[in-house]
Structures are given as C-alpha cells and as structure tokens.
Amino acid sequence: MSTAALPSTDEVWTWLDQVPDPEIPVISVVDLGIVRGVEWQDDTLVVHVTPTYSGCPATTLINIEIEKALRDRGIEKLRIERRISPAWTTDWLSERGRQKLEDYGIAPPQAAGGPDHCPRCGSKNVEKVSQFGSTPCKAQWRCKDCLEPFDYFKCI
C-alpha cells in the first residue's frame, strides 16, 4: 500500500466499530471504550488498546480480532500497543453501547453502584446476587418481580 493510499484514521475507526467484543458480541470494541487511539506512524498503523480488567482473558482474543479486521481491509503494516494509563473506566462506554447492553439484557453501569432497573421487565425491585458474574466486567443481579437473574455491567 503506498502512502498516498493510506486510509484515514476516521475510516479505521469505523472499521474498528464493526469488531465485536468477543464476550459481549452485541457491542463493539469501540463501544466498550477500549480502543484509545489510532494513528499512522509513517506507513505503520498503530492502534492503542487498553484492557478492561488486567487479567481479562479476552484481551488477547480482542487483539487478534482487531488485527484480523484491519488485515482484511488491506492494512499490512500494523502494530497493536497496550496502553494501561489512564485506566479503563466504564465512563468510556458509548451511549449507544449502553443502550445495546440494555437491549441485550445486561444492565448498563450506574454511578450508584447497582442497576437502576431490571433490563427485562423494567421493575426497580432488584437485588444483588453476587459482586462477580460471568465475565470480569459483570456482576449478578436478580429481579424480584419477574424473578429473572440478569448480568449487571460493573461500574468502575
């Protein structure tokens, strides 16, 4: 790819926005707020990615998915860099990402420390089952009206 043909970083962002999170495929890695920067260093594309939790096992897979998506678009020179600072926060989840989580049945993070309502029936009568859930980024809650358990995206 000659320098003249390098795609713009805006275009790269739209491609990345089509890469799903491997554990919560309803949102993209951009919605999740873990892509922290995209830049060209000469003819090499550098993508900065931050982990959600330091031990999140999906991190390696996410890097592979990002690399694959960009290679499929014809990017040849590519480097994915891990950036841990500033530390990831759920404040970086996009508004659209929050809505998609809710639609999917995962309560989005709330500053109050717990879900506002059941993502299935909307009842505010909910209780915590466990501070940890099916992935490092989630906790388990239950609706006391529709009786369904549901995931809550931890607020950090």
Place this chain on the structure above:
Amino acid sequence: MTRDEAFFEFLLRMGDNTLILGHRVSEWCGHSPVLEEDIALANTALDLIGQTQMWLGLAGEIEGKGRSADDLAYLRDAWDFRNVLLVERPNGDFGQTIMRQFLFDAWHSLMLGRLMQSSDTRVAEIAAKASKEAAYHLERSADLVVRLGDGTAESHARMQAALDDHWPYTGELFLSDAADKAVAEAGLAPDPASLKEEWDEMVTRVLTEATLAIPEGAYVHKGGKAGTHTEHLGYILAQMQWLQRAYPGATW
C-alpha cells in the same frame, strides 16, 4: 545494593504476592460452596494474575537480563520467590480463604493507593489500574468477613479460628529491610511500616463489626520477602511450574 537491584526486588515482591495468592485462590475453581462464590473467587484470582503480568513484566525490564513475566513466574525456584508467607498459606475452609483475602486486600488497597504517587510513571500506572480491582476485592472480602463473623455460631467460630491462624502472618507486610528503604528513598514506593497504622484502623473497624476478637500475641512469622518460605510454597510451585519444567518453552 544499587537502586535498580532494590527496585527489581520490590517489583518481585509485588508480583509474587499477587501470583501466589492468585494461584491459591484459583484452587477453589470448581470447588466452592456455591456457584456464585466459585465465580467470584475465580474472578479475583484472574485479576491478581493479570496484575502479576504487569509487575513481573516490569521487573524483567528493570533487571535487564531479558527475562519475561512468564520466565520469572515459571522458571524460578522457591528461594527466589519474594512473596510474604501469608499468601502461600493453604486455603483451609472457605472462612480461612476469605479471612486471608481480607487481611491481604486491606494492605493491598493501601499499598496501591500510595504507589499511585510513585516517582516511576510505570509503577504509578500499574497501581492505578490494579487499585480499582483491589478496591472491589476489599469491598467483597470485608462484607463477607462481617456476614460470616456476625453470622451463626458455627460461622463465627470458624472466622475467629481463621483470624487467630492468619494474624501472626500479617506483621510481615509491614517489615522494612534494606531494599524497602532504598525504594522508599528513591520515592518509588512507600516504606511498608508507614502503612501499618491505617491498616490497623481499617482492619479493626471491620473485625469489630464482625464481632471478632483481634488476637493479642505480637509474634510475627517472617522470611518470605527474603526467600525463606514455608513448605507450602514448594507444593504450589510444583503444580504451577511442572509443565514449563517438563516441556521447556511449550506454548498454547
């Protein structure tokens, strides 16, 4: 001891504490009393192992001999490990595991809070990342200590026994040696002794709410920070390292 030697030593201590505790806690995976606790303990272990990768990764960088985090985790023997004895103690019953976690989490959250002010940016960044996770661990372990301590006669007795067992191992977290003094002087990390007062206050508050009595003896078991371990560490390493020892360089 040069500044970098002391720095390396300090990073090994941070990374070995999280590595050995992470491995210990992961032993519960598939064995916990209820599914939710199984998941919670596995997640806690995962966070600790993730933090280990950062600490030992930086340790290898500072050492400058080309050793990776994996090399340091899998190819050192017991006498080269620098974790405190508390974290290698056996899991015992669920109460003992939770009490050990609480005593460690309280120290860990204070230590990471101070490390966020480190003169070394890399240390400050790792601490900022890890402190969010440690705060969450502390919230959970403190909550469980109160619920079980101030629970049934059975759970109270088990939590008191767990506290009595672990207590003499907590003092090592606050002992300072030449390496600690060197990193403190360089502004890299706080002197461990300077965390003691705040830890005492935090732990006393929770244990009092849990209706548990703080043991009186002042005896301190020590040695881990200098590489003198209990027999338990060898068994952990045998299980953790055998694959890399039997098949050097094996990858997934």
